[in-house]
Amino acid sequence: xxxxxxxxxxxxxxxxxxxxxxxxxxxxxxxxxxxxxxxxxxxxxxxxxxxxxxxxxxxxxxxxxxxxxxxxxxxxxxxxxxxxxxxxxxxxxxxxxxxxxxxxxxxxxxxxxxxxxxxxxxxxxxxxxxxxxxxxxxxxxxxxxxxxxxxxxxxxxxxxxxxxxxxxxxxx
Numbered sequence: 001x002x003x004x005x006x007x008x009x010x011x012x013x014x015x016x017x018x019x020x021x022x023x024x025x026x027x028x029x030x031x032x033x034x035x036x037x038x039x040x041x042x043x044x045x046x047x048x049x050x051x052x053x054x055x056x057x058x059x060x061x062x063x064x065x066x067x068x069x070x071x072x073x074x075x076x077x078x079x080x081x082x083x084x085x086x087x088x089x090x091x092x093x094x095x096x097x098x099x100x101x102x103x104x105x106x107x108x109x110x111x112x113x114x115x116x117x118x119x120x121x122x123x124x125x126x127x128x129x130x131x132x133x134x135x136x137x138x139x140x141x142x143x144x145x146x147x148x149x150x151x152x153x154x155x156x157x158x159x160x161x162x163x164x165x166x167x168x169x170x171x172x
Contacts, residue, residue: 001026001069002060002089003164006076007101008136009126010113012148012156016101017073019157027063029056031074036123053081057088064092077136097164098143105149 003026005017014030021028035052053074060070076082082098089096103109113128126134144163148156 002064002085002092002094002096003069003071004076004082004085004096004098005071005073005101006082006098006143008077008103008109008134009075009131010109010116011101011103012112012153013075013101014073015153016099016146016148016156016160017071019153020160021071023157023161024069026069026071027060029060029063029070029072031056031072032123033120034059036120040122050081053084057084060085061088061092064089064094075134075136077134079137079140082137098141099160100139100143100145102145102147103149104147108149 003017003020005013007013014032017028017030020026031052034055038051038055056072056074060072063070072085074081076085086096086098103112109131110128113126113131116125118125144160146156146159151159
């Protein structure tokens, strides 16, 4: 199974993706980690475009073909990136579930963005203004949506696991 997390920076994607991966024993593919590793090895300051995503797609497909469940953690802001993750699942012949993580309370969201520490050496986190200005396509298909603004990590994981169990008994 491929579980694809999406959402703006600061909504809680990585926290939820990590905890769910830990609980179900899935491989975690974190695009921020991939992109920072690439930045650390390139001398020129350049736009990465979709390089981190493409590496993530390849690693995910390799692990899915080995029979492992994979959790993809990225902002995944564009329809084209969302479609590409689904294509990875199709090529590996596994089911894919899309999860959009949100924080409906703008005060809480801003606080998270401005106060969160980075756990990736050298990673520059976006400012609140950059988060607000970020391109983020609206969704045009069914997906799981979870608002973390008033839920603990444990409560959010519980909601996610129930949603996954309802449609995919492999996650019970």
